[in-house]
Amino acid sequence: MLKESxxxxxxxxxxxxxxxxxxxxxxxYSYDGTTxxxxxxxxxxxxxxxxxxxxxxxxxxxxKIPVTPRGGGTNVSGGSVPWLGGIVMTMTKFNKILRVDKExxxxxxxxxxxxxxxxxxxxxxxxxxxxxxxxxxxATMGGIISENAGGPAGVKYGVTKQYILGIExxxxxxxxxxxxxxxxxxxxxxxxxxxxxxxEGTLGVITKxxxxxxxxxxxxxxxxxxxxxxxxxxxxxxxxxxxxxxPCKIEMIDxxxxxxxxxxxxxxxxxxxxxxxxxxxxxxxxxxxxEAEKIAEITKKYGAKEARIAPNQDEANKYWLxxxxxxxxxxxxxxxxxxxxxxxxxxxxxxxxxxxxxxxKTFDVEIVVLGHAGDGNLHPAVLTDPANKDHYERALKAVxxxxxxxxxxxxxxxxxxxxxxxxxxxxxxxxxxxxxxNMMKGIKALIDPNNIMNPGKIWE
Amino acid sequence: MKDLKELKxxxxxxxxxxxxxxxxxFCPVYQEEKMETSVAxxxxxxxxxxxxxxxxxxPEMGDIIGKCLLCKRCAANCPSKTQIDRVVVGxxxxxxxxxxxxxxxxxxxxxxxxxxxxxxxxxxxxxxFQWMMPTTEGKIKHLPDFVKGLGKRNFPALSKTxxxxxxxxxxxxxxxxxxxxxxxxxxxxxxxFVYPELGLKIIDFLTRHGVEVVVPEDQNCCGAAIYFxxxxxxxxxxxxxxxxxYKDLNVDYIVTGCGTCSSTLxxxxxxxxxxxxxxxxxxxxxxxxxxSTEFIIDILKVPxxxxxxxxxxxxxxxxxxxxxxxxxxxxxxxxxxxxLKALKGLxxxxxxxxxxxxxxxxxxxxxxxxxxxxxxxxxxxxxxATGADIVVTACPGCMINLLDNVLLNKMPQKVHxxxxxxx
Numbered sequence: 001m002l003k004e005s006x007x008x009x010x011x012x013x014x015x016x017x018x019x020x021x022x023x024x025x026x027x028x029y030s031y032d033g034t035t036x037x038x039x040x041x042x043x044x045x046x047x048x049x050x051x052x053x054x055x056x057x058x059x060x061x062x063x064k065i066p067v068t069p070r071g072g073g074t075n076v077s078g079g080s081v082p083w084l085g086g087i088v089m090t091m092t093k094f095n096k097i098l099r100v101d102k103e104x105x106x107x108x109x110x111x112x113x114x115x116x117x118x119x120x121x122x123x124x125x126x127x128x129x130x131x132x133x134x135x136x137x138x139a140t141m142g143g144i145i146s147e148n149a150g151g152p153a154g155v156k157y158g159v160t161k162q163y164i165l166g167i168e169x170x171x172x173x174x175x176x177x178x179x180x181x182x183x184x185x186x187x188x189x190x191x192x193x194x195x196x197x198x199x200e201g202t203l204g205v206i207t208k209x210x211x212x213x214x215x216x217x218x219x220x221x222x223x224x225x226x227x228x229x230x231x232x233x234x235x236x237x238x239x240x241x242x243x244x245x246x247p248c249k250i251e252m253i254d255x256x257x258x259x260x261x262x263x264x265x266x267x268x269x270x271x272x273x274x275x276x277x278x279x280x281x282x283x284x285x286x287x288x289x290x291e292a293e294k295i296a297e298i299t300k301k302y303g304a305k306e307a308r309i310a311p312n313q314d315e316a317n318k319y320w321l322x323x324x325x326x327x328x329x330x331x332x333x334x335x336x337x338x339x340x341x342x343x344x345x346x347x348x349x350x351x352x353x354x355x356x357x358x359x360x361k362t363f364d365v366e367i368v369v370l371g372h373a374g375d376g377n378l379h380p381a382v383l384t385d386p387a388n389k390d391h392y393e394r395a396l397k398a399v400x401x402x403x404x405x406x407x408x409x410x411x412x413x414x415x416x417x418x419x420x421x422x423x424x425x426x427x428x429x430x431x432x433x434x435x436x437x438n439m440m441k442g443i444k445a446l447i448d449p450n451n452i453m454n455p456g457k458i459w460e
Numbered sequence: 461m462k463d464l465k466e467l468k469x470x471x472x473x474x475x476x477x478x479x480x481x482x483x484x485x486f487c488p489v490y491q492e493e494k495m496e497t498s499v500a501x502x503x504x505x506x507x508x509x510x511x512x513x514x515x516x517x518x519p520e521m522g523d524i525i526g527k528c529l530l531c532k533r534c535a536a537n538c539p540s541k542t543q544i545d546r547v548v549v550g551x552x553x554x555x556x557x558x559x560x561x562x563x564x565x566x567x568x569x570x571x572x573x574x575x576x577x578x579x580x581x582x583x584x585x586x587x588x589f590q591w592m593m594p595t596t597e598g599k600i601k602h603l604p605d606f607v608k609g610l611g612k613r614n615f616p617a618l619s620k621t622x623x624x625x626x627x628x629x630x631x632x633x634x635x636x637x638x639x640x641x642x643x644x645x646x647x648x649x650x651x652x653f654v655y656p657e658l659g660l661k662i663i664d665f666l667t668r669h670g671v672e673v674v675v676p677e678d679q680n681c682c683g684a685a686i687y688f689x690x691x692x693x694x695x696x697x698x699x700x701x702x703x704x705x706y707k708d709l710n711v712d713y714i715v716t717g718c719g720t721c722s723s724t725l726x727x728x729x730x731x732x733x734x735x736x737x738x739x740x741x742x743x744x745x746x747x748x749x750x751x752s753t754e755f756i757i758d759i760l761k762v763p764x765x766x767x768x769x770x771x772x773x774x775x776x777x778x779x780x781x782x783x784x785x786x787x788x789x790x791x792x793x794x795x796x797x798x799x800l801k802a803l804k805g806l807x808x809x810x811x812x813x814x815x816x817x818x819x820x821x822x823x824x825x826x827x828x829x830x831x832x833x834x835x836x837x838x839x840x841x842x843x844x845a846t847g848a849d850i851v852v853t854a855c856p857g858c859m860i861n862l863l864d865n866v867l868l869n870k871m872p873q874k875v876h877x878x879x880x881x882x883x
């Protein structure tokens with residue numbers, strides 16, 4: 001519970017309508033996109049300027065009240081859940097696109113801008129922001145930066161951190177600092193910008209960002225490549241790349257997902273296929289034609305059963321709609337889903353997929369794969385039901401085994417794009433050197449000595 | 461343990477939500493308020509809390525579940541296909557069950573709207589006093605400032621003679637044609653009290669195309685505002701009255717020119733049943749219901765050359781507004797466009813976001829008029845972008861709200877029902 005005086009201070013800063021304390025409102029800010037990480041805040045505030053954020057932070061710091069920054073709340077790590085209560089600082093009303101600079105291919109945005117709104121605005125000028133977390137309909141720029149989000153396009157374009165030139169941050173004590181700048185090159189001292197990108201809101205509140213943009217590609221082509229063996233599909237990924245084509249997306253859906261999609265919205269995916277790879281290439285019209293043909297040729301050479309180049313955008317859209325529906329299909333079929341975010345080097349995809357199948361067998365649980373194969377971010381998902389205790393225990397063990405094998409055996413990482421938050425906390429220590437954790441703690445103590453910024457997350 | 465019967469009915473739909481939050485992008489209310497309590501995910505979470513016994517129907521909770529247009533934009537775009545409209549209506553029903561309707565709705569729904577004669581009487585009473593309402597232009601009145609709750613809104617005048625007082629019980633096909641089929645006409649409240657000429661026009665169109673039309677006198681309000689507010693009991697009473705009104709008329713279809721009415725009549729089976737018998741009867745009734753646009757194109761199959769544009773619209777540019785109750789409740793979007801495109805002499809231009817809710821939401825606009833105006837502003841932007849002379853739709857509810865907002869924003873466009881354009 002916050003003191004009356006704190007509530008009235010907050011109301012003075014952002015106005016009465018922008019401070020919520022009704023029990024119903026607090027409940028509505030107790031969750032994010034995960035299934036079971038839930039904790040209520042004591043108040044929800046909606047700042048709309050950097051100055052307001054700074055004044056809120058000064059107040060919270062003086063009173064040692066936890067502050068959890070939150071945007072659209074679409075994250076899937078527990079990152080925006082106020083684990084120790086306190087204030088949820090919601091940025092959804094702090095949401096202007098301040099500038100689109102065609103000459104420099106940059107944009108300046110406030111933290112509450114929704115990615116899809118930005119995409120639509122930029123398209124008017126023939127530009128785009130390449131990172132494409134699939135929560136783009138709700139995800140806000142502050143969160144995208146804080147989680148260093150990525151998506152299918154990562155294989156060609158990389159992730160958020162490659163597209164942030166500079167940010168404005170309000171620190172725990174209310175100080176306003178600027179990191180990075182507006183230039184592509186910048187080597188002025190330590191690269192502190194990148195500590196805040198992927199800081200998961202534990203170091204400060206991002207209040208403005210300078211984004212690097214690309215010109216919108218003129219053409220796209222989609223391929224659906226069918227495999228009898230999911231591991232061979234895994235090999236197809238790096239064969240295409242090593243033969244000189246860099247698609248903007250390579251997505252994998254396995255047999256289980258294909259069949260769920262066909263149940264939900266039949267679009268003619270081959271139900272007996274062990275897996276499909278969906279490729280998208282983008283660029284100049286002549287180039288995408290050639291690249292699509294080349295992908296069909298290479299994948300067939302390396303064991304694909306069939307490679308279908310979508311003849312038109314309608315069919316292409318169908319494949320991508322199916323890919324997105326796959327996500328819902330998985331979540332709709334089980335009471336609880338552990339959607340893992342482990343990422344392995346591409347060359348290890350086939351071996352890792354085989355390992356996942358073994359793990360599923362060992363623990364007798366369903367593990368499905370629908371992920372960004374192009375960058376090794378496979379999202380194996382373990383399906384279970386907490387009500388079935390025995391099954392749930394086995395599912396947990398399967399998750400442990402997946403993480404262990406990905407991160408240790410195959411030289412990958414615990415999380416590729418979701419972040420640690422609460423969901424992956426218990427694995428963090430297992431896969432991170434103690435000296436590195438200590439360094440993180442040291443940085444946190446330096447920047448936020450009272451530990452009020454999104455406490456309880458990552459390494460805590 | 462409390463009896464959560466109405467909520468239990470929708471629990472399975474509520475469970476579908478996986479909290480991805482994509483609904484926020486499509487929700488007109490969230491887009492204005494940017495608060496989690498405005499959007500489907502937030503409402504659904506809180507309704508689940510009620511189901512879990514951790515949340516009561518407090519006044520705040522009432523506000524939260526009340527602040528939904530039921531436009532179904534979120535549901536239409538939901539990756540896990542959560543039918544949030546059913547969840548919200550179920551929650552409202554549960555709340556009505558526990559807390560009652562409140563004096564105003566109780567009077568409006570149960571004493572006035574549920575009783576055709578009483579509704580007519582009150583409408584006539586209003587009609588007598590509408591000279592007190594200042595006139596905006598022609599037949600458009602606006603509510604005076606002292607009706608504070610409703611704000612200063614523009615309103616089409618109530619008609620001098622209601623449709624029910626003008627219609628005959630049976631209309632034979634014109635020009636001595638043999639009747640192709642026999643349909644029951646469902647007028648709906650807005651057409652009855654505000655747009656009677658439109659009702660006659662639709663009957664005329666149908667009879668000219670070889671349809672015999674019967675208009676039962678004891679038809680009632682469809683019940684939209686009533687059951688969507690959670691008063692399922694009165695909703696069922698109206699459903700039963702309407703089913704009875706058409707029961708022995710031996711009609712092939714029941715046709716209405718109001719998008720909300722057609723969807724409401726079709727959806728009795730979805731929102732209202734309390735037992736197997738009702739489910740069966742409402743499902744049976746649904747099969748007969750056709751929206752006028754759907755009936756004309758899909759059933760009558762009127763060919764394009766038979767649509768003649770009325771003289772006064774010659775050379776005009778028209779744009780189309782998709783009523784939520786047509787496009788998302790009934791998947792009717794091509795039929796009205798087919799009619800518009802068939803009208804030679806009329807230029808048809810799509811507006812951006814044609815499917816965006818106009819902001820009316822039935823009683824939503826009574827309780828949240830400021831929000832209605834803000835949401836309508838986006839619709840107005842779309843209309844402006846087309847440079848159209850007329851905004852065409854097929855739901856009198858939308859027409860009333862579009863008219864109000866066109867005038868509020870001092871725009872030149874006229875608002876028309878699609879079938880007003882047709883000779």
